[in-house]
Amino acid sequence: MVSTAQAQVLASATACCIFAAIAMILRKRGGYVVGIAMFFVSCLVTTQLLMSRLSLHYKHPGFVTMLHFGCVWVVSCAYWVPSGFSKWWSIQTSSNRSNEWFLRNIVPLALSNPLTVVFNNTALTYVGAGMCAIVGTLSPVSVAIFSWICGHRLSFVSWNGIFIAFSGALLIAFGEVNAIQVANHSGWYLGVLFALASVGARSLKIVIMDFLMAPTDYQSAASSSPLSPMELYSMQAPWCFVTAVIFAMATESIPAALKHITPETGGLILVTCVSAVALNFAGIFALKELGASSQQIIGKLNTICVAAISMAFLGEQLSRLVLLGSTVVLSGAAVVELGKDSNGDPAKRLGAADDLERAKM
Template sequence: MAVADVQHSASAAVTGAIFLAIGFILRRRGPYVIATTCLFVASLVSTQILMSRLSVFYKHPGVVTTLHFFCVWLTCCAYWFLSGAKQALSALSVERTHEWFLRNILPLALSNPLTVVFNNTALVYAGAGVCAILGTLSPVSVALLSYGFGRNLTWMSWMGIWLAFSGALVIAAGEVKSLQTTAAPQRTLIGILFALASVGTRSLKIVVMDILLAPCEYSSEMSPLKEEKALSPMQLYSLQAPWCVLTAFIFAVCTDSFQQALTELSREAVTLICLTCVCAVSLNFLGVLALKELGASSQQIIGKLNTICVGAISVGYLNEQLSLTVVFGSAIVLSGAALVELGKASNPKEGKASNLEPGSSKV
């Protein structure tokens, strides 16, 4: 019993230290941004743990993913109905041209669900270790893609991004030590391709959303984004939500059996699915709020910290082991995040954007 108490205390201490470190790094941004970012990481951890538990006995990822995006869509509808601002959303849809929808909303409608789909498929073929290693590419790929679209990053921010990438590699190495894969080389290759596709679609999703939320960060005197109006987080998700549901549904129809998914439902499965829906909705909206406040690169770097939080909780409550390599890698990731923040503080353009009153933008 004493050992269990020590494990619980150590788990709480490590998890608390991560959130305190996030608060310290983002201290200049104010309580709103700190709270949003911490809740984003917490929802990411909760979703990952619950989905891991659910997938042990309920193997219908396509159906569950469709349900998650459907709940996000219902939340958007409820927001606009209760706020009485349905006309504003309708007017926004009318104002945007078909070309604008094809250029912005279509990539989101495809990349948002397919990121989850590709990652789940990669886990089946290659295992968690390989996916963890390739997943470390996301902060760098997001930074490069956003830079290609015109977002300016200081040299210090680039140093922070590469430092965070190095820390993520260390974390992945720690995970691989505790994971064994029996996949054949051909299956592993298929898994690698799906994992890379997941990184690519995730990067595309994050950068497109970042452009729509903060076009001024990508604009220049000659850029077509110069006159683009920024969308609010709720507007962004409301415009893409129904199409995300459609993409996830098409995938589920092609890979899952809805009839079998219904017959295999149990009380425990229903409970876990309901909890994952709540966490997934929270994750989607908190993620876009964190993206709006932090920017694409910082949001991806902070998101990598969920690994040690999940590991700490697993040690404290699921009797699993946490490698010291993972702890060390997380410290490096935090250092990288701090460098990115220092780089933004030294950039006049980014400093001006980040010094806006927290939460001043419309929801």
């Protein structure tokens, strides 16, 4: 029997090994990229744990999602304050872009970003976290396929790495679930459908953002000018917030959501807002540096960190299958990086927009 102290040491060692492996895989990209990747995984872990804690006491996920996207919008606006109102207004209204460009790119982002969360929360009510995790393992593969359809060409080695990472993510998902009792559930098929919709919306969001930030990676948009991460988020943030508000008002009672806020839940909601804002911006900067497929693969490693923390502080067991799956995911990430090197991809995905972004920071 493992004592609490031993479990905490093991959890810390496991998390350190994960971050050390990320640093080793991405070492050729430089310290900035390694730091962004680690921060992204840390934000994923923190947000998942906080939302899990909040859901035990507060049953208004739509209202919380609305607050999260509202905070992201506020932060994205605040970023442009030093540049002046005219710059902020041109970004918010996409005044230097055509209406066709806005409808083709920003509108799908405004819908897919909040709907990813909405569909996942709905699926949880039908099939539970286990099946949602299993369906979610499709994310790296679906992102790779979507990006390929949009003109992004991956080497044969990178494709192999993606499927290796997918296999590892599948092992992690099965390792986290001791038994999935959904066969006789009347809403099983509907739950799986919503889980698949969540994966599809997430994949669409990731590929569109990657397409807009690194158009030279896509044959169909090689001549387009890239957007910086902050420009892209500033354009989509208000519309994501509007979508989240519409969903919250259609599915929940806002007065009831406000009424049920206690000092404890209010503080927790505030902390989740901070974590969600950090996650959104960490995710888009990780996407800028790593690319769509690698970002999704690295993001899957949050599962092992959450499992280790749960084992240490919540008394849960860390399955050997989860450890094995994490090793396989890391192997897949390493193969994808190897494929990028062999395909002549640059060590860093930096363009003119990124240079501008760095100059402002």
